[in-house]
Amino acid sequence: MEYKKILKRKKLKITPKRIAIINYFLKKDKYATPFDVWIYLKKNFKKIGLPTIYRNLEEFEKIGILTKIKGEENRFYYGICKMLNKKHHHHIICTSCHKISDFELCNFEQIKGEIEEMTNFEIKEHQFFLKGICKDCKEGGVNEKI
Amino acid sequence: MEYKKILKRKKLKITPKRIAIINYFLKKDKYATPFDVWIYLKKNFKKIGLPTIYRNLEEFEKIGILTKIKGEENRFYYGICKMLNKKHHHHIICTSCHKISDFELCNFEQIKGEIEEMTNFEIKEHQFFLKGICKDCKEGGVNEKI
DNA sequence: ATCTAAATAGAAATAATTTCTATTTAGATA
DNA sequence: TATCTAAATAGAAATTATTTCTATTTAGAT
Ligand SMILES: [Zn+2]
Ligand SMILES: [Zn+2]
Ligand SMILES: [Zn+2]
Ligand SMILES: [Zn+2]
Numbered sequence A, B: 001m002e003y004k005k006i007l008k009r010k011k012l013k014i015t016p017k018r019i020a021i022i023n024y025f026l027k028k029d030k031y032a033t034p035f036d037v038w039i040y041l042k043k044n045f046k047k048i049g050l051p052t053i054y055r056n057l058e059e060f061e062k063i064g065i066l067t068k069i070k071g072e073e074n075r076f077y078y079g080i081c082k083m084l085n086k087k088h089h090h091h092i093i094c095t096s097c098h099k100i101s102d103f104e105l106c107n108f109e110q111i112k113g114e115i116e117e118m119t120n121f122e123i124k125e126h127q128f129f130l131k132g133i134c135k136d137c138k139e140g141g142v143n144e145k146i
Numbered sequence C: 001a002t003c004t005a006a007a008t009a010g011a012a013a014t015a016a017t018t019t020c021t022a023t024t025t026a027g028a029t030a
Numbered sequence D: 001t002a003t004c005t006a007a008a009t010a011g012a013a014a015t016t017a018t019t020t021c022t023a024t025t026t027a028g029a030t
Helices: A002-009 A016-028 A034-044 A050-062 A109-119 B002-009 B016-028 B034-044 B050-062 B109-119
Strands: A066-070 A076-080 A090-094 A100-103 A121-134 B066-070 B076-080 B090-094 B100-103 B121-134
Touching: A002 A016, A016 A034, A016 A050, A016 A076, A034 A050, A034 A076, A050 A066, A050 A076, A066 A090, A090 B121, A100 B109, A109 A121, A109 B100, A109 B121, A121 B090, A121 B109, B002 B016, B016 B034, B016 B050, B016 B076, B034 B050, B034 B076, B050 B066, B050 B076, B066 B090, B109 B121
Parallel strands: A090 A121, B090 B121
Antiparallel strands: A066 A076, A090 A100, A121 B121, B066 B076, B090 B100
16 A cells, blocks of 8 residues: 555554545545545444544645545535645546546646736646536446445 | 616616625625625615525526635635626635636636646636735735725 | 543534525516 | 615524544554
8 A cells, every 4th residue: 555655654543544535435436425424434433523534624724635625515525636746636537426536737837928927927736627417427428436 | 877777788777786796895895705795785774685685696506796705714705896797707815805807818718728628628617816916915005994 | 541632522612505486686678 | 766576695503524632442563
């Protein structure tokens, strides 16, 4: 598990629950709410609190293991980030099955300067937020869930 | 008020509160939570409910008058969209004063196809999410609030 | 095997958002 | 201008998401 290395590097202890959370996202490969994660983990950990989930998801986002996104309703979702290398990249979400993929191609730098001039802002950070339909869903694929 | 026209076109009634909400955002020119809006409108409308604010902000987002964004904490913010024409555009937010500006320059189409190939997604929608520092803040400008 | 700081459980508080019903009102129409 | 109706609102309450707190447990260092 490459993710363990990251936890170590970031001085986070490797607990069974943390591993389970990461595995959940790896297996599911789709975005999920803290509540979703909780419901699932409860199968294997009779005693697990929702605050534990919230705390860990937040930490995982900080260290780049997860990305946090605004779902269609007023809730936040998390999805796993497969690009553990530090490289610049963005994510795309399937509006049908909520799968998340990442990609590195980015041409934002080309227009950054011009936008800065036009808006009088100094740009510090950019994110692409892409939505689409994944191949599986396009082909009417089954929507296997965890 | 160009915004009135939009309300009419969208069959929304023009009520004093709706006008006040739009004016609030126009004058403030920064993003705000429903709660912020409520506190402000209460000055002029002794009787105004928070649900009214929520309802209207949501409607305004639907018709393109406002944009909804995820703030630094777990809350949603709204900012006014000055580009009432239907043209494709994006927004940039000042992390210091929360001002929102819009701009039309976008080169995403150039890489869209390649991303679709690489990810096997059919891209339906893209948003840029930019953060930066506005000119006023860079110059240590006063942070006049409404 | 022992120790300590970090992680967790569990309960409770807080805060955001939505729902519901009775009342009011914008704007259409006569 | 007066009347009417669907849309908008108030106000209270419910629901849901998220955070905080304290006592207890545990990972990993020694
Ligand atoms: Zn899909
Ligand atoms: Zn980029
Ligand atoms: Zn600013
Ligand atoms: Zn664009």
